[in-house]
Amino acid sequence: MSSTSQMSVVAVVPAAGVGSRMKADRPKQYLQIQGHTVLEHTVEKLLLHPMVNKVVVAITDGDPYYPELSLAIHPDVIRVSGGKERADSVLSALQYIEQHQLAEWALVHDAARPCFCLEDVDRLITQANMNQLGGILATPVRDTMKRANGDQNIDHTIEREAMWHALTPQLFKTQSLTDALTNALAKGVAITDEASAMEWLGEQPALVQGRADNIKITQPEDLALAEFYLNRNKG
Numbered sequence: 001m002s003s004t005s006q007m008s009v010v011a012v013v014p015a016a017g018v019g020s021r022m023k024a025d026r027p028k029q030y031l032q033i034q035g036h037t038v039l040e041h042t043v044e045k046l047l048l049h050p051m052v053n054k055v056v057v058a059i060t061d062g063d064p065y066y067p068e069l070s071l072a073i074h075p076d077v078i079r080v081s082g083g084k085e086r087a088d089s090v091l092s093a094l095q096y097i098e099q100h101q102l103a104e105w106a107l108v109h110d111a112a113r114p115c116f117c118l119e120d121v122d123r124l125i126t127q128a129n130m131n132q133l134g135g136i137l138a139t140p141v142r143d144t145m146k147r148a149n150g151d152q153n154i155d156h157t158i159e160r161e162a163m164w165h166a167l168t169p170q171l172f173k174t175q176s177l178t179d180a181l182t183n184a185l186a187k188g189v190a191i192t193d194e195a196s197a198m199e200w201l202g203e204q205p206a207l208v209q210g211r212a213d214n215i216k217i218t219q220p221e222d223l224a225l226a227e228f229y230l231n232r233n234k235g
Contacts (some may be wrong), residue, residue: 007051012106
């Protein structure tokens with residue numbers, strides 16, 4: 001089995017979403033924290049990892065914000081056309097990676113998760129090298145889980161044992177994930193994350209426990225929390 005140092009990894013960042021829940025004047029990936037956009041924080045941190053040499057970012061055609069960023073001229077950042085759904089954007093990036101033979105492995109990460117930990121990425125890469133399938137960062141569910149009925153009342157309580165919150169990055173072989181997404185989308189399967197496409201093929205990706213502060217900026221209050229985490233984790 002090859003060592004992790006011999007693995008070729010390219011990061012993929014789907015960033016074509018509009019982020020309507022933020023109620024902002026622009027997509028959430030372009031909101032600013034400490035003078036830089038969320039997208040810049042995320043991509044620049046990915047490039048800090050010694051095994052990530054390139055980041056492929058999927059951006060909506062005609063996006064007016066991306067060309068204004070330093071990322072637009074960064075030599076290690078490649079822009080591809082984003083799609084209507086997340087899976088379409090990821091697939092666009094994967095097809096570019098395959099066409100240009102950039103890497104055997106694709107590390108897919110949410111644009112709106114700038115607070116991830118590089119040590120968690122290390123452990124995810126190590127696990128993928130061991131099982132040669134891949135896996136995702138995740139955190140065990142801590143709270144009591146409720147299933148709602150149609151009236152938004154409690155239908156029943158869900159047993160939280162063995163329940164996990166899926167995070168990103170998620171790491172899979174480029175060819176395998178490309179095939180999984182292509183086939184799932186062709187069959188109209190609902191794909192919520194990369195692992196779900198692999199699961200649809202019958203695979204069982206690894207769950208690698210990550211830090212709980214790897215939050216996704218979704219609601220307005222998340223921006224201040226992300227700023228707190230980024231400040232705390234400096235240095």
